Amino acid sequence: MxxxxxxxxxxxxxxxxxxxxxxxxxxxxxxxxxxxxxxxxxxxxxxxxxxxxxxxxxxxxxxxxxxxxxxxxxxxxxxxxxxxxxxxxxxxxxxxxxxxxxxTSYRRLRLALKMIEKKTGKKLIGFGDLGAEEIAAVTGLGRKEAELARRREYDEPFFLENSPEFELIQAAGQRGKRKIKETGVIHKAQVRETINGQIRGIEGSGERGKLFRRMQEVARSQGLKITAGGRFFHLTGTNDxxxxxxxxxxxxxxxxxxxxxxxxxxxxxxxxxxxxxxxxxxxxxxxxxxxxxxxxxxxxxxxxxxxxxxxxxxxxxxxxxxxxxxxxxxxxxxxxxxx
CATH class of the missing domain: 3.40.50.1000 (HAD superfamily/HAD-like)
Structure with missing residues (x-):
């Protein structure tokens, strides 16, 4: 055989x-x-x-x-x-x-993310809200690769305000765009320290777990879904x-x-x-x-x-x-x- x-x-x-x-x-x-x-x-x-x-x-x-x-x-x-x-x-x-x-079209996902944000009362930051420099900050990608990551069609990665990723964006702003252009990746040590920072605890009964389930509930009401990846949440259609x-x-x-x-x-x-x-x-x-x-x-x-x-x-x-x-x-x- x-x-x-x-x-x-x-x-x-x-x-x-x-x-x-x-x-x-x-x-x-x-x-x-x-x-x-x-x-x-x-x-x-x-x-x-x-x-x-x-x-x-x-x-x-x-x-x-x-x-x-x-x-x-x-x-x-x-x-x-x-x-x-x-x-x-x-x-x-x-x-x-x-x-x-x-x-599902990216435009629809972007509109749905704002709806989920409104329903949960939490500030949610998607890749569509970020420039290439900011995506480089939260992912550790170089500037060129971050530009490619922005060309989304079917999936919106997002994270919570006041999460470790949000802190990286703030740090990127303080350090300035020139630093990112020169190095491609800023403060790698911080990126390493915040691996899965917001993903931990989503299956538990604590506040993070409750929020994740609430986000999923709102997404389902829109015919969409939310999953947890290695570093970000992902809003998609029913595809997988x-x-x-x-x-x-x-x-x-x-x-x-x-x-x-x-x-x-x-x-x-x-x-x-x-x-x-x-x-x-x-x-x-x-x-x-x-x-x-x-x-x-x-x-x-x-x-x-x-x-x-x-x-x-x-x-x-x-x-x-x-x-x-x-x-x-x-x-x-x-x-x-x-x-």
Whole structure:
């Protein structure tokens, strides 16, 4: 029995380091994957512009999923036209891509964020309220990358006033725009100290947990939803990474035949993706929080290291099992990769 592997991967704090956005630790494994012809589908909360830039750096020419499942961008001629017809999917042409769209327009999300702000009585700051310098301050991105992060179409990341991120914006204003232009990233130490500062406690019964549930309630009343990412809250339509992954799995199966899918992520907004794949991998978080994914715990793999080190650890392990699962290692080994 033969099959093809397809890898779906989150970016921030998974394939990319949470603090530096480096992927150097994963490069040897990425080169191995490329030689084997295994598709790596980036599945991220980042914008199309950001994801394109990262894919180019990594040498990837495969489909990618942007803004928490807002849309799939498939390189033109990647799949034969017959595959789209067999799948019953409409993929419109845009630039050099075929696009399958699931998300809500960014304009509607911006209006909804103001409604949620009004209903909760809390000041909420979205990326649409920020300039590139301020986005650089709260993310640790360089000025150029922050510009790409502003080009949003289907997802609005946001945070609370008086959160650690808000303090970073104030600090950025005090230090001045010149500092950001010179260094690309300001006060990295502060960024490191505030990892997930506002996300902690959202599942509890305290004020932060109550506020999160209230925000979700208002979003649902608008036909939208709010999830917690690694650093920000995300306001989106009803799309998620899992739906987009399932659609791409269907296309890959029609094109390649039998496939086994691997998914790697680290945060709550990756859960739909991890549920949708055959082999879900939860990459350790840099803050040490131990997330649970009840629906997939039986087959969930966890890494011992965070970021690209953990990514490489997991993919190396799964690649080592591939030859056994394809029939070269006996039935016991085949059960390992199917579990």
């Amino acid at each position: 033969s099959f093809r592997l397809v890898i779906f991967s989150d970016l921030d704090a998974t394939l990319l380091d949470h603090q530096t956005y480096s992927y150097q630790a994963a490069l040897p494994v990425l080169k191995k994957i490329k030689k084997k012809g295994i598709p790596v589908v980036l599945c991220t909360s980042k914008t199309r512009a950001e994801t394109e830039a990262i894919a180019r750096k990594l040498g990837l020419q495969h489909p990618f999923i942007v803004e928490n499942g807002g849309a799939i961008f498939i390189p033109e001629n990647y799949f034969p036209e017959s595959v789209y017809r067999l799948a019953g999917l409409k993929a419109f042409k845009k630039d050099d891509y075929r696009v399958i769209q699931f998300g 990474k899992g739906r987009a992954v399932r659609v791409l799995k269907k296309l890959y199966r029609l094109n390649l035949g039998k496939i086994i899918t691997i998914g790697l992520g680290d945060s709550e907004n990756d859960w739909p993706m991890l549920r949708a794949v055959d082999l879900p991998v939860l990459v350790a978080r840099p803050d040490g929080i131990n997330l649970k994914l009840p629906e997939a715990e039986a087959k969930l793999l966890r890494t011992s290291r965070p970021g690209p080190e953990g990514w490489a650890e997991a993919v190396n392990f799964l690649l080592s099992l591939q030859k056994y699962a394809s029939g070269q290692g006996g039935p016991a080994a085949r059960r390992i990769i199917r579990r």
